[in-house]
Amino acid sequence: MPMTMTQKILAKAAGLDSVKPGQLVQAKVDMVLGNDITAPVAIHEFEKAGLEKVFHTEKIALVPDHFTPNKDIKSAEQVKRMREFARKMGIKHFFEVGQMGVEHALLPEQGLVVAGDVVIGADSHTCTYGALGAFSTGTGSTDMAAAMATGEVWLKIPEAIQFNLIGKPSEWVSGKDIILHIIGHIGVAGALYKSMEFTGDGLEFLSMDDRFTIANMAIEAGAKNGIFEVDEETIKYIQEHSCKTYEVFTADNDAEYLKEYTIDLSKLKPTVSFPHLPENTRTIDQVGEIPIHQVVIGSCTNGRMEDMRIAAKILAGRKVHRDVRCIVIPATQRIWKECMQEGLFDIFVDAGCAVSTPTCGPCLGGHMGVLAAGERAVSTTNRNFVGRMGHAKSEVYLASPAIAAASAITGKISSPDEVMK
Template identity: 70%
Template sequence: MGMTMTQKILAAHSGLESVVAGQLIEANLDLVLGNDITSPVAIREFNKIGCDCVFHKSKIALVPDHFTPNKDIKAAEQCKIVREFANSKEIENYFEVGQMGIEHALIPEKGLAVAGDVIIGADSHTCTYGALGAFSTGIGSTDMAAGMATGKAWFKVPAALKFVLTGCPTKYVSGKDVILHIIGMIGVDGALYKSMEFVGDGIKNLSMDSRFAMANMAIEAGAKNGIFPVDDLTIEFMKEHSTKEYKVYEADEDAEYEAVYEIDLSKVRPTVAFPHLPENTKTVDEICDKEVKIDQVVIGSCTNGRMEDLRTARDILKGKKVDPSVRCIVFPGTQNIYLQAIKEGIVTDLIKAGAVFSTSTCGPCLGGHMGILAAGERAVSTTNRNFVGRMGHVESEVYLASPAVAAASAITGYITNPEILD
């Protein structure tokens, strides 16, 4: 019986010739990741184990990004725990304020995730690195502690779903629209503990930034991981960024998939997820003009805080003005992205349009700081979740969208099809 791409990676890291869906394995880890919310819990559990040192100083990454720069005393104390642990254990990949970024934008940029890796992170959106052809998945803080101590983790080998992508997206359709379309199609539990494997000729028409956005939101369909095949674009990205060797795995022709979905990218429309689940999707064609009045727009996060996203927002907002009733907040994914946005004049253009350009942080995405919603307020956000109370008050509403839809909506004050602004 053939294996999927994910199954081949897991078999190789477990010292096995083959694995099958449902099999329990112990795999060697290439990277263990934590942030300022999840790492303190893992550190306390690590200390209970009684280890003097971590399994590998360069295979652990600690990124304080959720409540940093520290929003209050509690946040400062959390970050202090992480900082002191990193220093005492001589962890090489600790990213302090000034060097940090939103973790799932930063890790690929730093070359710490490459094709063929097995990566765990105490953050559900660790599945982002599947865009590079890695097996990466979110785990709990206790598993993070065990991973830091032993360099190993237990997994149940996931079954797989195949998504065959064909065609070329239209002008305002990005990976965010594609993954929202898929989640709307299969539901938030449609890939529960399964691997979402994206294949097909259409992949060549998706940028790396779009692929990162799609892999990032695999968890929103309940998936264990999302993964893309390694092509020339992937290799080009890794040659530019990577600090270590990569290995390409390909699915066998007779690999088993529980279901196969075919998606023509040319037919995917700009898509919005209405409250309060990512599966509650509508295309812009299904939303009436001025149907949804908004109070805030957020452009950024680990899903859509990369250069392609900022360029898209700039192209729509340049020379125009954010509606006076809307707060438009933009967060670059990393310091390097921030610098590039300055170099390209993006920061200037967005500020002139009436947006605020902030440092890299997860704050608004999880309702932590820098963009909290009050009762009754509505936000269009390029983030990845729109659960009840996700970005603030339980009576607020979050509408997930691409940077194009978000930027267009910031101008009109309503959820808007960017095509009408051309």
């Protein structure tokens, strides 16, 4: 039976020669992930069940990134619980403030995920690692607890939707614009329970950072996972970041897809997602006059080095609008240091931006940039649900770092072309 990339990875992890959609399997995992919101619930379940040992001390990653550096006493208690559990169990990959980063930027950078891996994480954006040719998916805390004990997870083999990307994107079209375009096209449940498999000649124009952004938002179309075909770019990234053994899985030529879309990247325009669903997309020329109060550039979606460089290119020598707070958050310590070394912080600070240590903070309305009633933000994050970044009457517009930086300067949602004259 012909199989997709995802099906092949899961068949191997389940110890089977082949699998078919709908089949339930028990798969071995290569990495189990949790953060400071989800891990404490998992640890509680783990201990309540009387379990005393984790399945592998190097195959679990605990990243306190959501309410860190701790915003209040309750958050500090949650991280304390994670830290103590990590020490007690001998878990190697616990990332303390000062070493940590936003989990989905951190794990690939630290080489903890490679092509062919099966990863589950108690965080919905765990699907990010599909950019590396891995199977990765979000679960809840109880699934995390069970996987920490057994090293296994039950999964239903998904059907797949193929996205054949062709052509070269124009200057301001990034991975973010591509995935927002796709979500706008298929809807927030357009890939419910399915794999989104990305392939095509257009991949050669997409950097790893673009691919991480695209895979990251597969969940915003309801997908189980998003996965990219592995090419030279992927192998280069893995070799630069990891010593783990990787395995490349390629879809069979006659693999079956529920649907196949061909997307000509050269025809896409910078895209913005309006409140309160990621599928409410408009191209930048259709946005109209939307004054804003805050810009956030960062997160597991767009807090990587390329994102920082694009924002800096646009903000260089310019000033953030007087009615706007612009918050820049490099996603990991390594990215933070690179920004510093490349002089990007001079650019950001001279422009009037606040630069933060790595945190998920504002993306989920946690801290470091919560919105008041009636306020509007342009954010490079991934969700614009009601109340996502603060008050239920605030609004979030999702966009690329280029649009976010341009909007910070003009005080309204703007194309980079407007400021780069």
